[in-house]
Amino acid sequence: MTRADHPDRDSGRPGPARPDSVLPELREMWWETGVRARAQAGLFAVFSELPRLVRSALAVSWRADRLRTSIVAATTVGAGVLSAFGLIATQRVLVELFAGGPTADKVVAALPALAALAAVTALRAGMAAATGYAQNGLAPKVDREVERGLFEVTTAVRLEAFDADAFADDMERASRGADSTTDLVQSSMNLLAGVTGVLAVTVAVAVIHPLLLLALLVATVPNGWAALRAGHLRYQTYAAGSVRRRRLWLLHRLMAERDSAPELRSYGLRGFLLDQYDRVMGVETGIQLALARRVTTTTTVGAMIGGIATAAVYVLLGLLLVDGQIPLAAAATCVIAVQAAQRNLAVVTFQIDRVYTEGQHFRDYTAFMTRAAEYLPPAATPDPHTPPGERLREVAIEAVSLRYPDRDGAAVDQVTLTIEAGQTVAFVGENGSGKSTLATMIATLRTPTGGGIRYNGRPVTDWDGDALRARIAVVTQEYHKWPFTAATNIAIGDVPTAAEQDRIEAAAARAVAHDMITELPHGYETLLDRTFAGGQDLSGGQWQRITAARGFLRDADVLIMDEPSSALDPRAEDALFQAIRDRQRHAITILITHRLANVRHADRIYVLHQGRLVEAGTHDELVATGGRYAELFALQAAGYDVGPATSTAPPPRQPASA
């Protein structure tokens, strides 16, 4: 970390606490990849990578829209070539005008060249318009091409992918890469335009007089060097300030977001956070001023050397003129060419930085797409004899284990059990005993790392994954609050059948959600997201009712309910479990809950401990065994056994007499 990254040290102001003791360093941010790479790369590295980056940008653009890509490429190159013709035409005009004889004759003689110049100028303007038009249409197509590709992968990868830290990081970087593709394509095209422009001027000057080429180089290189160097300085400063920026980003969120707003007020953190902000911004301002000084010095030095070089060129031109080596017209054209080349070079240097930086992000995107392929589910090889619409009659879990990446022990360890249609079973056990993990494997959301699961006697791999999942409904503990209406929030429980309103309402009624929803401002059409105008938020228990309704909507053969009532009030909880008990008897229901009173009626209760199945039986059998379940049940029951305690409770304390 540089000295500049310690805001309190640099500001010298006393304060209640050092910012770095309050705001720890955050991990490297994905959006900084490109800048960091550009800051570290020398000019040689930048130049050597440019052709590959431009090629990949053109390839994406080509895939997105061939016609528009061809138009942009053709008009870009065309405009460059025309600028060479423009210069030559200018020179021809000047030659005629500087020739001897009456002015009228000279103008008449210059007319064809003038007409050519006008035509070239008009054509270039037309090409610029065509480029702009094609580029505007190209940008959304490129966006769609890369973004859709990314979403196709992120929505298809197995759930396991999200367990790997590196994958989540890669995915964040890839979304930044997808966003920067349009910029990469655009800056690559602009770079091509700039390079074509410089080349065109170079050719034109060489045609007019080869010696002028040297003059052109001398007059343009110093400015080009200064521009690239200034870019390098900017990137270096940006990269060095990354820790400071991360702190600022965190402070922005802490001071402006809804989540932190209540505590910010209740603990009176306003002044403290604003002070933190002032300290970091104080340092930031100082650094930006120092950068401005260095950039100004560099560009001024470049401009001075460039100016001296340009003056030398003009002296050279003068000498050549006096010596009769070149005509006056060629010298005048050279002056115009130098200016055109300098303009094009400014474009080129700016675009080089951009292509390189955005190119790094794009590389993250392509690397992610390659790596993500490893997480795609294997192509299904459904058993051709599976009758369509076959109901699930039996789930056989055979020595199933699952070990999460980077974890020492197995979350589920060699569990074997069978559940038949018509049964309601419960998984119980302490926190972290593996209940949810086992449920996600039954729901085919995770693949066991050991053992296997059979539906109707056939391994999961013999089934069409989507068709199998369509027969299973899962209400997860970590349900998602979808930013849609209440009706849609329930309807997404069964998207393929596009549920009618009456089915949605019936499911809501079973989950004790109907009355609550009708009381919302727009009933079922109320948008459940406060970030949209008119949106509403719900309480934890209300959300839980909606997610339970989601589970009831699908006519599922297997319903898995993982802690469906943890936030429900006693009346709602009772009604929900009644609805679960009323499920059709041909179906399988798997309950996961810590409220053991709710599983008393289950046909079979499976007790998990540290991933292992340690007990199985009915409530009465397990209580009679006096094992782990009996102990947990007795503990919970004791909490409700308040009768005698009330009678023996100490009398309320009397207020102390004055």
Ligand SMILES: Nc1ncnc2c1ncn2[C@@H]1O[C@H](COP(=O)(O)OP(=O)(O)OP(=O)(O)O)[C@@H](O)[C@H]1O
């Ligand atoms: N995505 C994950 N990555 C790594 N470890 C995980 C992950 N999910 C769960 N675990 C670990 O696996 C073990 C089992 O977790 P699981 O969620 O299955 O337990 P549970 O019995 O459902 O717990 P609870 O009663 O608290 O819901 C725990 O040790 C947990 O920390």
